[in-house]
Amino acid sequence: MSVSFILSIIVVCLILIIGMIIFVILERLMLKLVSAYNQTRIAFFEDLVLQALFDLEGGQRLHAIARCVYARWRCGRPGLRRFDIWSLDRSLLETAAELRGSDRQILVAVFEDAGGLARELRNLRALWWHKRLAAVHKLRIMHSRRAVPDLIRALNDRNRTVRNAALRALGELGDERAFPFLLKALEDQTRWSTLWAAHSVLAAGPAIVPPMHERLTSLRDPQLRALYLCLVSLLGDPSATDQLFTGLQMLSERAHGLS
Amino acid sequence: MLAWDPGTLLLPVAEGFILAYFLLLQGSYLILLLISYVSVLRYRHAVACEHWRSIIQSPLTLPISIIAPAYNEERTIIESVRSLLSLEYPEFEVIVVNDGSRDATLLTLIEHFELTPIPVTIEYAIPCRPIRHVYRSSKYPRLVVLDKENGGKADALNAGIIMASHSLFCAIDADSLLEGNALLRITRLFLEQPDTVAVGGVIRIANGCRVERGQVTEVGLPGNPLAIFQSVEYLRAFLFGRVGWSALGALLIISGAFGVFRRQVVLDVGGYRHDTVGEDFELVVRMHRRLRDRKIRYRIVFLPDPVCWTEAPETLRTLGRQRNRWQRGLIDTLKIHRRMCLNPRYGRIGLLAMPYFVLIELLGPLIELSGYLFVIVGFCLNLINLPFLLLFLTLAILIGTVLSVASVVLDEIAYRWFPRLSQVLTLIVFGLAEHFGYRQLTVWWRVRAFLDYWRGNKSWGAMERKGFTRPRA
Structure with a gap:
């Protein structure tokens, strides 16, 4: 090992160490600046709008905010910078995750009309998997039913994490167009984790029970039948208990060579 | 030459x-x-x-037994057990294994969590020193305390595994x-x-x-x-x-x-x-x-x-x-x-x-x-x-x-x-x-x-x- 070689590695190490220290300092500084900037920009959005987005009370107020945000967007986003859009986007998503029913529908409409849906659908085709993943999550939180066909396509994504997220998003959306795919995932153990798929089926709610009953009539595999019945009973269908009992009895008889 | x-x-x-x-x-x-x-x-x-709440709310989330072996831990045991009991998880049990402590670990646990001994039949599926008593808390139903003869950390963990009632277990230090x-x-x-x-x-x-x-x-x-x-x-x-x-x-x-x-x-x-x-x-x-x-x-x-x-x-x-x-x-x-x-x-x-x-x-x-x-x-x-x-x-x-x-x-x-x-x-x-x-x-x-x-x-x-x-x- 020559002296010049060692010296050059020493220089590289020093550059790396100093570079990393500068990076940490700059990163912290940036965070402070961003936080300060966000604080001042909140005023730009008018106290009422953002305050209410963070701390919602009542549908009337929400309608007013939705109109206000929507109008600002429709006017070509005057004065909106990248950070503002990002802040607003985050506020919408955080709020939507907390809401149910008609309140949520209002925010979904704001998100879709403001171009959020189109942007996230575009992101579903992004090159980077984490961008596609973030898009799937945003579409899930926003409960945007217009995104269902694209989310179904995302079930074939080349990245496993994106595929799993799409499966769960489809479950939570509870749209009947996705039901056959959810049930297929439940049965395909080579591609999906059964538990993860079962989570999605449960998230879909009682609306998925009729297609499950239909599938049960043609299902031969006893383990899958038992799984279907368990899920149906967890979804609150009382008829499942009887079917489960019959199914278990059949399994028990088969195990003891009675049939 | x-x-x-x-x-x-x-x-x-x-x-x-x-x-x-x-x-x-x-x-x-x-x-x-x-x-x-x-x-x-x-x-x-x-x-x-990740939508953690959907995992918490799902009935399919896997239940877990937390096993905490304790030997002479009277100073930290209450804080540690309290920390374990306040975890954010749908279904779990906390098994504290008192590995024949010479200090007041067991006494502290009994007094603080109002433990009472319960009769159980133990099947020793893996080797471990005899478990003397099993305690449960009326105040904290998720808490189980095992009192056993001293046998070291591995032995205490084995006792916890034997008594665990869930398919997953989490091994942690009591401190x-x-x-x-x-x-x-x-x-x-x-x-x-x-x-x-x-x-x-x-x-x-x-x-x-x-x-x-x-x-x-x-x-x-x-x-x-x-x-x-x-x-x-x-x-x-x-x-x-x-x-x-x-x-x-x-x-x-x-x-x-x-x-x-x-x-x-x-x-x-x-x-x-x-x-x-x-x-x-x-x-x-x-x-x-x-x-x-x-x-x-x-x-x-x-x-x-x-x-x-x-x-x-x-x-x-x-x-x-x-x-x-x-x-x-x-x-x-x-x-x-x-x-x-x-x-x-x-x-x-x-x-x-x-x-x-x-x-x-x-x-x-x-x-x-x-x-x-x-x-x-x-x-x-x-x-x-x-x-x-x-x-x-x-x-x-x-x-x-x-x-x-x-x-x-x-x-x-x-x-x-x-x-x-x-x-x-x-x-x-x-x-x-x-x-x-x-x-x-x-x-x-x-x-x-x-x-x-x-x-x-x-x-x-x-x-x-x-x-x-x-x-x-």
């Missing part, structure tokens, strides 16, 4: 060996570091938008605190990838942190320099060591302070061994061995975000005992499973991880100490070129510092645990300072472990605990 000159004959050989070892060591560290950066950032992206969502994060993998049999989480140092009601509410740096050195070490060991090995599919260690296992798999391989002080390491290696022997598909993984806080030793004596024990555990495990080393049957474990552990972790301290002696002797005999030596030492220190700083930066990018910039910079300074004294001390403790192992020392050595205190305002 040529005169025999040890300098001309031995020096090039020794130099060549040191250089080759140096390149192997630093090269493997750098590769692990690069792999860790990629996997930590990938993992961060993957869980960034540790789990982060509120740690269980949720660590069990997610069991849901997503059903072939997962064990998952390890990060251990972080709680010294200097504010602890309220069994939870770390404010992260701080320890006031004791020895504990700060350990903070840097832990960051390095967990964030790039274990993450890197996990990404390579060859993780050999899941820390005894925090790991989640499939109960049935651990029962099948015979539980924890009593006759080793590195029972956590040994169990994971044995799991690899048995599962590969049976050609079963499995995953043993490390996750960088479920966090367990632990109290680091603050005196040289206690730290020395701890490092000595870790090294003896390593020697013992590698000796027990020596047939796996370089055995293609065990794939990456046999061909990559085991040789690494033998060469770098096991023999590392011996080689490093030989290096120091070689330098001293060479210098006395005037066989060493001093400027070259200084240059080489500078290089070694700087590469070591790059690794430490890179771990701190990785933590900063991915998790930003330390709220103040000054804390991060302090860690970086200690990452450099550890090469002047601290590193040599750890080498000495680890070398002494070889002597102790040879003498048949299997003791744990007493650990002094201060308990989780509030930092100075």
Whole structure:
């Protein structure tokens, strides 16, 4: 090992160490600046709008905010910078995750009309998997039913994490167009984790029970039948208990060579 | 006839060996570091938008038994159990195993949690010393306390596994605190990838942190320099060591302070061994061995975000005992499973991880100490070129510092645990300072472990605990 070689590695190490220290300092500084900037920009959005987005009370107020945000967007986003859009986007998503029913529908409409849906659908085709993943999550939180066909396509994504997220998003959306795919995932153990798929089926709610009953009539595999019945009973269908009992009895008889 | 000159004959050989070892060591560290950066950032992206509440609310979330062995822990036990009981998880039980404590651990538990003995029939599926009593709390239905004869940590864990009623169990130290969502994060993998049999989480140092009601509410740096050195070490060991090995599919260690296992798999391989002080390491290696022997598909993984806080030793004596024990555990495990080393049957474990552990972790301290002696002797005999030596030492220190700083930066990018910039910079300074004294001390403790192992020392050595205190305002 020559002296010049060692010296050059020493220089590289020093550059790396100093570079990393500068990076940490700059990163912290940036965070402070961003936080300060966000604080001042909140005023730009008018106290009422953002305050209410963070701390919602009542549908009337929400309608007013939705109109206000929507109008600002429709006017070509005057004065909106990248950070503002990002802040607003985050506020919408955080709020939507907390809401149910008609309140949520209002925010979904704001998100879709403001171009959020189109942007996230575009992101579903992004090159980077984490961008596609973030898009799937945003579409899930926003409960945007217009995104269902694209989310179904995302079930074939080349990245496993994106595929799993799409499966769960489809479950939570509870749209009947996705039901056959959810049930297929439940049965395909080579591609999906059964538990993860079962989570999605449960998230879909009682609306998925009729297609499950239909599938049960043609299902031969006893383990899958038992799984279907368990899920149906967890979804609150009382008829499942009887079917489960019959199914278990059949399994028990088969195990003891009675049939 | 040529005169025999040890300098001309031995020096090039020794130099060549040191250089080759140096390149192997630093090269493997750098590769692990690069792999860790990629996997930590990938993992961060993957869980960034995770909807944890949907997992909590789902009836399919896997229930878990938390096993906390306790031996003379009267000072920290209440805080630790309270912390465990307040975890954010849908279904779990906390099994505290009082391993024949000589202090008032059991009494403290009985009084504080209003425990009453319950009659149970125990089937000893794996070996452990007799369980004297099983207690339950009327106030906290999730809490079970086992009182058994003293048999060591492994024995206590086995007793906990026997009594566990869920398919997953989490082994933790009774003096540790789990982060509120740690269980949720660590069990997610069991849901997503059903072939997962064990998952390890990060251990972080709680010294200097504010602890309220069994939870770390404010992260701080320890006031004791020895504990700060350990903070840097832990960051390095967990964030790039274990993450890197996990990404390579060859993780050999899941820390005894925090790991989640499939109960049935651990029962099948015979539980924890009593006759080793590195029972956590040994169990994971044995799991690899048995599962590969049976050609079963499995995953043993490390996750960088479920966090367990632990109290680091603050005196040289206690730290020395701890490092000595870790090294003896390593020697013992590698000796027990020596047939796996370089055995293609065990794939990456046999061909990559085991040789690494033998060469770098096991023999590392011996080689490093030989290096120091070689330098001293060479210098006395005037066989060493001093400027070259200084240059080489500078290089070694700087590469070591790059690794430490890179771990701190990785933590900063991915998790930003330390709220103040000054804390991060302090860690970086200690990452450099550890090469002047601290590193040599750890080498000495680890070398002494070889002597102790040879003498048949299997003791744990007493650990002094201060308990989780509030930092100075």
